[in-house]
Amino acid sequence: MTTCAPIRMRVFSLNCWGIRFLTKQRKERFLMIRDLLFHQQFDVALLQEVWCEADFLFLKEKLGNVYPHSHYFKSGFIGSGLAVFSRHRIHDAFLYRYSLNGYPYMVHHGDWFGGKGVGKIVLGISGLTVHVFVTHLHAEYSRERDSYLPHRVVQSWELLQFIRHTIAGADVVIMGGDLNMHPDDLGTRLFRSYTGLKDCFTETDSFDGCEGGNTHISENPFTNSDELVPFGGGVRIDYILFKGSEQVDVSCESLSTTKGPVPGHPFSYSDHEALTAEFLFTPNKKKHERSERQVDSFPDNLPDLVNTVNEARTEVKVGLHCAEHMRHTAARTGIMGLVLLVLELAIAAIPIFNLGDDQPFPKASFYLLGALCFAILLFTSLLYIFYSMELKSLQGAEDQMRLALGSLQERLKESPKGLSSVRSETVQLKT
């Protein structure tokens, strides 16, 4: 029952910064978020960092009348932090958990415990199938020495793969979330160019919000503004992106961000700014026939895409070297612990060292040393297993990238007239 009248849809996205015990004014802020969602009556609200299920349940209870449908994506030790509130029935929900997401021993960063991923819901709006994605990528703690960069690149890759593989049946695709990457960062470019998703900020003619569309700004009372000095006081790391199909033209009518402290309140909704996008869906009257290879449709700019995938592969290889080095270190340390343990046991077995209480090798030190060796062995074994899994994930992503490159390069070659013909075909097959 597809209608041909244009349909409006308003989408909201916010990183809620909701960590139990750790984030400031959490309860008050969730009250404010509830009021905002209640009054604004968005079609869909995409929330990130709702780490505490009680906060989700609070919103769900209070907003049941306005948003009768909601989903909380559970994953990892704490959760994925992803939640969706919708005025339209959610027909289906699915979560893809990223294979890499930081290190468990970096407890103070905590990303590993969050089980980050990309959540997908399927909505039916006026007869259109709308696929909505929400995600949150690994945080960037230091731009200069960003040891998590390969993890974030692999996450971008898995995100784009998940979206590319699951949207063939969609009339409209919308994605929102905190990518923790600037617009020109490798991961963002890779993701955008491969999926063909368009950035609301660059696409809309009507923008109202922070300068440059920034969503992490020094004016925000929860932000350490010193961190943002190198970036001119703000960065854009939260996004809403979209894509239409042969059945539906989609345009972003407007985009807005909050601007730090909320008028009438002493603070902001979160340490990030919220995004609101308004879309117009115009169903094509003349329904095109489905193109022969929907999944294989050409991305906008093939040679650029090849370069970007190559760049990503290089970054993943850097991560591979690093993970291999760490695994070697864990193995070497473990072997040292084992040798020490064996040596100690040998000493104990040789009667000359007879571990009497008045001997030069007293019992207490003996047991302490033994316990230490054992602890080293245990920790390094766990680390060895962890780094091996990290290696496998990095290798897996690199293999997929190599395969994709082969396929893309084949297409470049297949085009005997060179680039110009690739581009014309792109226009023809573009969804």
Place this chain on the structure above:
Amino acid sequence: MTTCAPIRMRVFSLNCWGIRFLTKQRKERFLMIRDLLFHQQFDVALLQEVWCEADFLFLKEKLGNVYPHSHYFKSGFIGSGLAVFSRHRIHDAFLYRYSLNGYPYMVHHGDWFGGKGVGKIVLGISGLTVHVFVTHLHAEYSRERDSYLPHRVVQSWELLQFIRHTIAGADVVIMGGDLNMHPDDLGTRLFRSYTGLKDCFTETDSFDGCEGGNTHISENPFTNSDELVPFGGGVRIDYILFKGSEQVDVSCESLSTTKGPVPGHPFSYSDHEALTAEFLFTPNKKKHERSERQVDSFPDNLPDLVNTVNEARTEVKVGLHCAEHMRHTAARTGIMGLVLLVLELAIAAIPIFNLGDDQPFPKASFYLLGALCFAILLFTSLLYIFYSMELKSLQGAEDQMRLALGSLQERLKESPKGLSSVRSETVQLKT
């Protein structure tokens, strides 16, 4: 460039039982598998339990002329064990790793270390987009006391979700692998009825192989035949399934299995029997227009599906109770360890117990007890984290199932004429 002439495709699937150091005659068997793949020239060979990358690389090197395209799905500590060899270019590969896959401390079962999942490749065969899936689910070690059943049900759910969400752009869907479930087991029924994939064994008119299509038989020299006595000497746990689309009719022309020892060899290819299916793809001359909601197309039998999903939800809830119980036990034991440690430190701090060498609480025992308490604390913390993650995965699957049930029941209600009309609509919308 879709051709209208029928296309034949031969698909092979085998659980290769390739565990380094542990499985018998591994090298010899991989030589035999190489010969088989070389001579048979299948279109696609789907291999499971290729746990050792060297075996994959061996096959890749030796079979490069016949199968120029291959992919090895890397995941977990050891790998996913999944490998694909193809005569057609692999345009794309993607892996979904199951969120639950046994317990790391069940080292002798080893499933957890394997990082099991479902691998997908995209092939273009004579202009048709063929999506091929290969998977391997958690093993069943005891049918009576199967503590892994909730894990396998969640894996079935994630498998069906992954397939349902990613096949909208496919002309043909093929899945092969070791499901470790009998044909009427909950997970198999759930998976089959929700995806609409058809089982080659029940669909083909031409079957040649073990009785009942069994793939794990007592005649196999590597099988412990006592285990199979309750099942009449064999079980069917390996499958090849398929599905066409509006663009292409697919039929299974024949299915065959190996039958234990290979003629001319002293043993079998593996402890499982291999499957070979031959398909006929007949592109529809009159291309139908794409149905309005491809993803939402009705499964074959809606009321049955509702019952099966309910049954799966119950099983997941059993798993939830079990995981909660285990987490409580871990927490209680951890608290006991902590109390003991604090008590010990208190004793050490009180001068009356003064830990001299001639005191009733000698230093050696003190340190040993301390180390024990510390070890208990560490292990229970790790277990607590693990069980929390298990709980989140089970809850996540249950939430998705509840959502799906709501959507399915809505559809049942929407049909005022009751079941008969649901069924007629099913036929109409069936892909």
